[in-house]
Amino acid sequence: MNMRVQDLTVARGGVAVLEGVSFELGARRALILRGPNGIGKTTLLRTLAGLQPAVAGRIDVEPDAVAYAAHADGIKAVLSVRENLAFWANAYGGRDVGAALTAMNLDDLAERRAANLSAGQKRRLGLARLLVTGRKVWMMDEPTVSLDTASVALFAGVVRAHLAAGGSALIATHIDLGIEAEVLDLAPFKARAPVAGGQMGAFDEAFE
Amino acid sequence: MRSLLRRDLWLAVRAGGGFGLGLAFFLLVAVIVPLGVGPEPATLAKIAPGILWVGALLSCLLSLDRIFALDFEDGSLDLLATSPMPMEAVVAIKSLAHWLVTGLPLVAVSPVLGLLLNLAPEGYIWLIVSLALGTPALSVIGAFGAALTVGLKRGGLLLSLLVLPLYMPTLIFGAEVVKRGAQGLAVGTPLALLAAITAGSLALLPFAAAAAIRVNLR
Numbered sequence: 001m002n003m004r005v006q007d008l009t010v011a012r013g014g015v016a017v018l019e020g021v022s023f024e025l026g027a028r029r030a031l032i033l034r035g036p037n038g039i040g041k042t043t044l045l046r047t048l049a050g051l052q053p054a055v056a057g058r059i060d061v062e063p064d065a066v067a068y069a070a071h072a073d074g075i076k077a078v079l080s081v082r083e084n085l086a087f088w089a090n091a092y093g094g095r096d097v098g099a100a101l102t103a104m105n106l107d108d109l110a111e112r113r114a115a116n117l118s119a120g121q122k123r124r125l126g127l128a129r130l131l132v133t134g135r136k137v138w139m140m141d142e143p144t145v146s147l148d149t150a151s152v153a154l155f156a157g158v159v160r161a162h163l164a165a166g167g168s169a170l171i172a173t174h175i176d177l178g179i180e181a182e183v184l185d186l187a188p189f190k191a192r193a194p195v196a197g198g199q200m201g202a203f204d205e206a207f208e
Numbered sequence: 209m210r211s212l213l214r215r216d217l218w219l220a221v222r223a224g225g226g227f228g229l230g231l232a233f234f235l236l237v238a239v240i241v242p243l244g245v246g247p248e249p250a251t252l253a254k255i256a257p258g259i260l261w262v263g264a265l266l267s268c269l270l271s272l273d274r275i276f277a278l279d280f281e282d283g284s285l286d287l288l289a290t291s292p293m294p295m296e297a298v299v300a301i302k303s304l305a306h307w308l309v310t311g312l313p314l315v316a317v318s319p320v321l322g323l324l325l326n327l328a329p330e331g332y333i334w335l336i337v338s339l340a341l342g343t344p345a346l347s348v349i350g351a352f353g354a355a356l357t358v359g360l361k362r363g364g365l366l367l368s369l370l371v372l373p374l375y376m377p378t379l380i381f382g383a384e385v386v387k388r389g390a391q392g393l394a395v396g397t398p399l400a401l402l403a404a405i406t407a408g409s410l411a412l413l414p415f416a417a418a419a420a421i422r423v424n425l426r
Contacts, residue, residue, distance in 0.1 A: 049290050052426040068290045072283025076215070078222040083215075090211035091291045129287075 001026055002065060002137050002168045003048075008057030009191065010040060010047040016055055016191035017043055023184055025137065025168045030159065030179050033172040035186035041172040042071070044186070045139050048170070067092075067135035069143060073126025077115035081106055081125055084114055089132035100131035103158050105151075119146040127155055130162075138162060139170045144177070152177065209293065209301055216305035219278075230267035230310045231317060237263035238321035249326045256325035257335070257386035263321070264314050264339055265346060265375055271310050272350040273367050275302050276358040276421065285358070289425055295418035303344075303351040303414070311343030327390060334389025338402060342382040345406040348413050349374045355417035359424045377405050 002025050009019040017040035025031050033041050047054050048061075049068035075084055082097060089095045101107050104124045109117065114125065123146050130138050138159070144152050156177045159169050163179075171177070220227045241259050245251055279285040288298050318339050319332050327335065353371035357363035384398040 046286075051286060051289060064292060066290070068287070070283050070286050072286070074279075074282055074284035074287040076219060076282065076284070078219060079215070083218075087211055087215050088287070088291075091288075091293055093292070 001060075002029075002062065003170070004058075004060040005048070006058040006060075008044075008047070008059065009055040010043045010052075011055045012040065012043045018186060018189045019056075019191040021057070021186070021189045025170060027136075027166045027168055028163050030163055030169040030171065030181035032177075032181045032183045033170065033186060034174070034183055039186045039190060041186060042141050045141050045170070045172060046070075049139055061137065065136045067130050067133040067138050069126060069130055069138070069140045071141055071145075073122055073129070075114045075117075075122055075125055078113065080111050080113055081117070082110045084125060085128055085132060088129045092133045092135070095132045095134050097132060100128040103131055103161075104128040105154055120148055120151055123147055124151060124155075127158070131158065136167050137170065138167065141172050142174075143171060144173060144175055209297055212288075212293065212298065212301045213305055216302060217308060220305065220309040227309050228313075230270050231313045233270055234263050234267040234314055234317065235321065237266065238324050242324065252326040253328055253390070256322060256327040257331065257390060258383045259325060260318060260321060260327070260335060261338075261342075261379055261383040261386065264318070264343065265379055267314060268310055268343065268346040268350060269368055269371065269375075271306065272354050272371065273357070273364045275306055275351050275354040277354070277363070280358050285421070286425060289422070295421055296414045299351055299355065299414040299417040299421070300348075303348040306351065307344050307347035311339075311347055314343060315339045327386075330392050331386050331390030334395055335386045338382045338385040338389075338399070341399070341406055342378050342402050345378045345402075345409045346375060348409045349378070352409075352413045352417040352420070355420040355424070358421060378402065381405065 004024045006022050008021040009016050010021070011017060021044065023031060033044065035041055045068065046052050048059060049066055079087070082101065085097045085100060089097050101110055104127060106121070106124055106128060109121060114122065117125065127143055130140070143155060147155060152175070156179050159177070159179055163169060171181070238260065241255070242252055245255065276285060279288065289295060315336060318335050322332055322335050350371055353367050353374065356370060357367045360366065381398040381402040385395045385402060388395045388398065
């Protein structure tokens with residue numbers, strides 16, 4: 001079991017957006033998060049990544065198991081593709097950059113400055129970062145934005161290889177990646193409005 | 209950690225990184241002041257310690273908002289916060305990088321600017337010592353201010369308003385060291401207090417700044 005979430009309530013801007021979210025994510029499994037815009041997919045992922053506290057509920061995950069890929073890729077424009085990736089590889093304990101570059105088809109671009117990459121190429125670099133983290137649970141927020149069909153297939157292959165190696169993936173996406181995965185529809189977990197008895201977020205706790 | 213330091217230094221010296229901006233500003237301040245107050249050597253010698261310290265402080269201030277803002281904008285700060293590096297270490301390393309890029313060059317050129325402002329000969333060694341001892345505090349206090357304002361659009365002015373009062377003790381004791389040194393008086397007390405401010409800020413503020421960043425990332 002790589003991750004277990006029980007009865008989780010997450011809040012954005014002081015108002016709960018999702019409540020009672022529960023799921024389990026085992027090794028070799030992928031879970032796709034679906035739901036309309038604004039339902040709280042990003043908020044849920046940020047909470048699971050530890051960037052913001054949960055309002056209620058439990059998140060059980062092995063320590064140092066999670067790698068998070070956000071909307072923004074954290075790419076430095078003045079560094080080359082290889083330098084960008086090497087920095088994150090070092091931060092996560094010095095894994096091999098070459099394999100990640102090859103996996104995301106970035107070999108030809110390795111020495112190019114990131115400022116000169118297209119949006120899709122930047123995204124591929126951002127996703128290559130997951131490979132050098134060596135973490136078990138990949139959490140991805142709309143990973144396929146600005147990727148073309150070939151790159152989406154490439155990325156799906158990388159995720160499949162990660163799952164086959166005992167990893168797991170939590171993906172918020174609107175498109176079909178072609179990965180065998182369970183789908184978690186977040187719409188039923190939409191939080192009640194505060195006036196209807198919904199919970200307020202942790203942000204307001206000082207004022208209560 | 210070393211890779212973060214290397215990356216930050218690299219980013220600062222490459223195109224658009226802002227390296228030398230503070231230095232150029234410091235230089236301009238020291239050149240402009242004699243034009244403004246007149247060239248009498250006695251007047252200049254009297255105000256030199258204060259002007260040099262105020263100049264150093266303002267040039268430090270100039271580059272503060274870059275410490276975290278750039279990383280926040282491109283999403284690196286989120287990713288750093290979820291990486292195995294503790295946020296406290298990230299803050300400490302980034303303050304160190306800021307000092308190496310901004311503070312250290314100021315220390316190095318300060319004797320030349322002392323010459324422009326007719327600083328008394330006995331004061332040079334204390335100018336270098338006080339800046340070397342005081343500018344690390346400016347960087348780490350600044351990093352704390354930058355952490356408080358990270359995520360605010362155009363938070364630069366607010367950052368200055370927050371940080372300048374916190375800079376006062378460093379400025380007062382730093383300038384006092386140079387003033388006394390230039391007059392040939394004992395500098396032990398202001399020097400000790402300056403060292404205490406630096407040591408205290410280095411020890412405590414990375415924790416405060418890390419906490420502020422965690423709150424701002426929510």
